[in-house]
Amino acid sequence: MKISTRGRYALRLMLDLAMNDEGTPIRIKDVAERQGISDKYLEQIISILNKAGYVKSVRGPQGGYLLRKKPEDYTAGMILRLTEGSLAPVACVEEDAADCERQKGCVTYLLWKKINEAVSGVVDTVTLKDLVDWQKDLGN
Amino acid sequence: MKISTRGRYALRLMLDLAMNDEGTPIRIKDVAERQGISDKYLEQIISILNKAGYVKSVRGPQGGYLLRKKPEDYTAGMILRLTEGSLAPVACVEEDAADCERQKGCVTYLLWKKINEAVSGVVDTVTLKDLVDWQKDLGN
DNA sequence: GCTTTTCCTACTTAACAGATAGGCTATATT
DNA sequence: AATATAGCCTATCTGTTAAGTAGGAAAAGC
Numbered sequence: 001m002k003i004s005t006r007g008r009y010a011l012r013l014m015l016d017l018a019m020n021d022e023g024t025p026i027r028i029k030d031v032a033e034r035q036g037i038s039d040k041y042l043e044q045i046i047s048i049l050n051k052a053g054y055v056k057s058v059r060g061p062q063g064g065y066l067l068r069k070k071p072e073d074y075t076a077g078m079i080l081r082l083t084e085g086s087l088a089p090v091a092c093v094e095e096d097a098a099d100c101e102r103q104k105g106c107v108t109y110l111l112w113k114k115i116n117e118a119v120s121g122v123v124d125t126v127t128l129k130d131l132v133d134w135q136k137d138l139g140n
Numbered sequence: 141m142k143i144s145t146r147g148r149y150a151l152r153l154m155l156d157l158a159m160n161d162e163g164t165p166i167r168i169k170d171v172a173e174r175q176g177i178s179d180k181y182l183e184q185i186i187s188i189l190n191k192a193g194y195v196k197s198v199r200g201p202q203g204g205y206l207l208r209k210k211p212e213d214y215t216a217g218m219i220l221r222l223t224e225g226s227l228a229p230v231a232c233v234e235e236d237a238a239d240c241e242r243q244k245g246c247v248t249y250l251l252w253k254k255i256n257e258a259v260s261g262v263v264d265t266v267t268l269k270d271l272v273d274w275q276k277d278l279g280n
Numbered sequence: 281g282c283t284t285t286t287c288c289t290a291c292t293t294a295a296c297a298g299a300t301a302g303g304c305t306a307t308a309t310t
Numbered sequence: 311a312a313t314a315t316a317g318c319c320t321a322t323c324t325g326t327t328a329a330g331t332a333g334g335a336a337a338a339g340c
Contacts, residue, residue, distance in 0.1 A: 001143055001259075003229045003252075005298065011248055027316070036242075041299055047318070060307030061315040076251055089143045102176075107274040108151055111216055111266055112143075118258035119141075126251055134247040144328065167285070181330055187287070200338030201284040 007084035009037055010045050014079055015131050017055065018071040025057075025064030045083065052082050071132050077123035087123065089115045147224035149177055150185050151271075154219055157195065158211040158272050165197075165204030185223065192222050211272050217263035227263065229255045 016031045028046060032039035046065060049055050054074065055065045067074075081087055088094045090112045092103060103109060156171045168186060172179035186205060189195050194214065195205045207214075221227060228234045230252045232243060243249060 001141060001224060001227045001229065002231075003141055004296090008230065008248065011251075015247070025316090029316085038299065040301075043317075044299090044319095050317090057317065058307090059305080059315090059317050060309095062308065063306090063316045065317090084141060087141045089141065090148065091142075105275075105278050107155070107271050107278065108148065110274055111151075111262070111271070114262045114266070115259055118262045119255055122251070122254045122258050126254070131247050131251070134250055135245075138245050138247065145330090146328080165285095169285085178330065180332075183286075184288095184330090190287090197286065198338090199284090199286045199336080200340095202339070203285045203337090205286090 001089065003080065003084060003087075005041075006045060007080045009035070009042060010049060010079050010083040011076060011131075012037070013042060013046060014049070014054070014067070014074060014128055015135070017065060017067050018128050018132050019135060021067060023066075025062065025066055027064040030064075048083055049079075054079070054082070071129035072127050074128040075124050076126045076128070076131070077120065079128075080123055087116075087119055088112070089119075141229065143220065143224060143227075145181075146185060147220045149175070149182060150189060150219050150223040151216060152177070153182060153186060154189070154194070154207070154214060154268055155271050155275070157205060157207050158268050159275060161207060163206075165202065165206055167204040170204075188223055189219075194219070194222070210269070212267050212269035214268040215264050216266045216268070216271070217260065219268075220263055227256075227259055228252070229259075 012035050013031055016035060017026055020026055020030075020034075028042050029039050031037075032042045035042075046055060046057075050057050050065070053068055056068050057063070057065050077087070086094045091097075092100045092106075092109055093112045093116045100106070100109075152175050153171055156175060157166055160166055160170075160174075168182050169179050171177075172182045175182075186195060186197075190197050190205070193208060196208050197203070197205050217227070226234045231237075232240045232246075232249055233252045233256045240246070240249075
């Protein structure tokens with residue numbers, strides 16, 4: 001029931017891009033340094049975000065990454081689901097729900113569904129902008 | 141972000157004991173058969189529940205297991221946390237919270253906390269009795 | 281004393297997390 | 311045109327965990 005470093009780092013990465021946005025591309029190396037994360041590992045993670053069009057990349061000197069959209073346009077759920085895969089607690093409540101023969105008459109399914117909805121209720125309402133605002137409130 | 145078979149089977153196991161309770165011990169082999177789970181694996185799982193005092197064991201012929209308390213006295217959270225360990229999405233929101241140097245000024249922490257509370261809000265309110273009732277409602 | 285059932289421990293297999301490593305490609309600057 | 315800088319891509323490694331399998335010891339009812 002854990003969120004892996006992939007998802008957590010992706011979130012901090014996006015937050016870092018949002019916090020440090022000055023219109024010019026931000027180097028992954030700088031993000032890695034600020035966040036205390038291996039830059040090579042971050043490269044792999046941002047590649048996922050890049051392919052999904054969440055960030056824009058600029059190659060060469062003075063290159064780096066920029067958010068494609070405004071912070072309020074990204075929810076934590078978007079970022080986590082992209083990097084983590086589904087956030088569902090069990091396979092049978094996922095979207096592509098491969099049908100389980102026990103499903104009919106399975107009450108634990110109802111519980112998993114409640115958990116899934118509770119988690120979604122949080123991550124789908126918290127945006128990157130909220131995180132930025134919280135960060136600023138912390139006097140940073 | 142998944143709940144493993146240990147936790148899921150434990151829940152089905154407890155539910156099976158609750159549903160089939162007639163005052164006499166229930167053999168693990170019968171539960172395994174009804175639930176379609178390896179009995180050897182279930183043995184290991186019920187051993188956890190037994191050591192925690194959630195079930196009472198009776199050895200020898202006519203032996204088996206019984207719930208120690210009434211179904212309404214067990215929450216899904218108790219059973220899942222016992223078998224899964226913490227349900228927290230990240231280590232830093234767990235009870236024993238080994239302090240993270242980044243914690244002060246960490247906004248993702250606030251998100252993890254919200255997720256944690258949302259999950260707890262579900263599993264700590266749903267009891268084994270609820271599951272039994274739901275099961276009966278399903279006409280089974 | 282035999283059978284049934286729980287109890288206990290060790291082992292196996294596969295998958296995944298969490299990186300590390302190294303070279304290739306694009307491009308801004310000189 | 312050359313060079314340095316940054317992203318891009320793929321392979322590899324290591325340790326841990328999930329999910330079971332296996333086999334026998336110990337208790338207790340008949």
